[in-house]
Amino acid sequence: MDKAKWADRGQLLRIGSAQGQWARCIGASRLGSVEFHGPELSVWIQMRGGAWVEAKEGRFYLRAGDWIAFARDAAPLVQADAHGLCVGVGVSDEAMKALARFGSFELHVGIGQVSPQQARAIARAWYRAARRADASSGAGQAHARSLLLALEDMQAADRERIAQCPGASLARRRQVFERMQRARLFMEGNCDRVIRVSELAERTQFSMWYFSKVFHRLYGESPQVACANLRLRHAANLLAMTPMTIGEIAIASGFDNNCSFARSFRAHFGMTATDYRSSIAKPAGLTEQICAPMRANHIAAGRDSLSYARETGPAHPGHKVS
Numbered sequence: 001m002d003k004a005k006w007a008d009r010g011q012l013l014r015i016g017s018a019q020g021q022w023a024r025c026i027g028a029s030r031l032g033s034v035e036f037h038g039p040e041l042s043v044w045i046q047m048r049g050g051a052w053v054e055a056k057e058g059r060f061y062l063r064a065g066d067w068i069a070f071a072r073d074a075a076p077l078v079q080a081d082a083h084g085l086c087v088g089v090g091v092s093d094e095a096m097k098a099l100a101r102f103g104s105f106e107l108h109v110g111i112g113q114v115s116p117q118q119a120r121a122i123a124r125a126w127y128r129a130a131r132r133a134d135a136s137s138g139a140g141q142a143h144a145r146s147l148l149l150a151l152e153d154m155q156a157a158d159r160e161r162i163a164q165c166p167g168a169s170l171a172r173r174r175q176v177f178e179r180m181q182r183a184r185l186f187m188e189g190n191c192d193r194v195i196r197v198s199e200l201a202e203r204t205q206f207s208m209w210y211f212s213k214v215f216h217r218l219y220g221e222s223p224q225v226a227c228a229n230l231r232l233r234h235a236a237n238l239l240a241m242t243p244m245t246i247g248e249i250a251i252a253s254g255f256d257n258n259c260s261f262a263r264s265f266r267a268h269f270g271m272t273a274t275d276y277r278s279s280i281a282k283p284a285g286l287t288e289q290i291c292a293p294m295r296a297n298h299i300a301a302g303r304d305s306l307s308y309a310r311e312t313g314p315a316h317p318g319h320k321v322s
Contacts, residue, residue, distance in 0.1 A: 022092055
């Protein structure tokens with residue numbers, strides 16, 4: 001395996017296709033950016049700070065403990081913030097097939113959170129794999145295998161939904177699950193506008209009726225409700241992270257006017273947008289970008305229960321994360 005390709009201190013690293021590599025270790029830190037154009041599934045884990053991500057599925061902001069996985073054609077652009085540290089792995093089809101021979105190994109598209117213990121385990125496995133220069137050696141593949149198995153374990157909770165997918169065979173259920181995950185990721189990445197069910201159904205190549213039925217079965221809510229909740233949480237983040245007016249935030253969250261936004265926000269969070277903004281406490285050591293989503297998720301849960309560096313340049317050994 002190649003040593004890690006790393007973008008640091010404002011550098012831009014372009015990653016293209018590569019042959020004969022099970023997994024490619026990539027990283028970005030301190031305003032460094034990575035353009036990933038490899039023909040592989042890519043998984044990104046935010047170890048520290050934050051990172052902006054733009055891909056075919058939309059725009060995302062990762063905070064410490066978040067992970068996101070993109071399909072082969074997503075072409076993500078990842079930029080760490082001033083204090084951010086984001087590590088990525090490009091996983092080849094060869095590696096997926098090799099590991100699947102010994103069990104039901106699978107990585108899928110999606111977005112979620114990783115526990116601190118899992119994050120440390122992934123960081124250690126990533127660092128060991130990144131320092132192996134010989135991809136053909138047994139030790140190199142062993143380290144790559146350990147890293148990929150750690151990533152699979154990270155996604156274990158999501159994969160429990162595969163059993164709920166319709167299909168006569170496991171292969172068909174996995175196919176349905178992958179399409180639904182891509183649709184869900186598209187919703188997450190476009191929470192600044194209203195997304196119609198017909199648009200999501202077209203992306204999954206399902207009928208609107210079939211898509212809505214399967215979506216509700218997997219995620220416990222209709223696509224319309226899921227989209228509305230994502231837009232409201234996006235608005236809550238903007239209230240905490242930016243000086244934008246409430247009217248501007250309403251428009252940026254896909255609402256037609258202030259009245260509809262005010263009604264929806266109060267129904268979801270139990271308080272007005274103005275009260276929400278003034279009630280946010282910022283614990284010492286937390287930035288606004290980290291503190292605000294924690295508050296939004298907590299309240300929502302309560303309501304529910306109630307210079308360019310190219311790839312051909314010198315390899316970077318990576319930043320060790322203990």
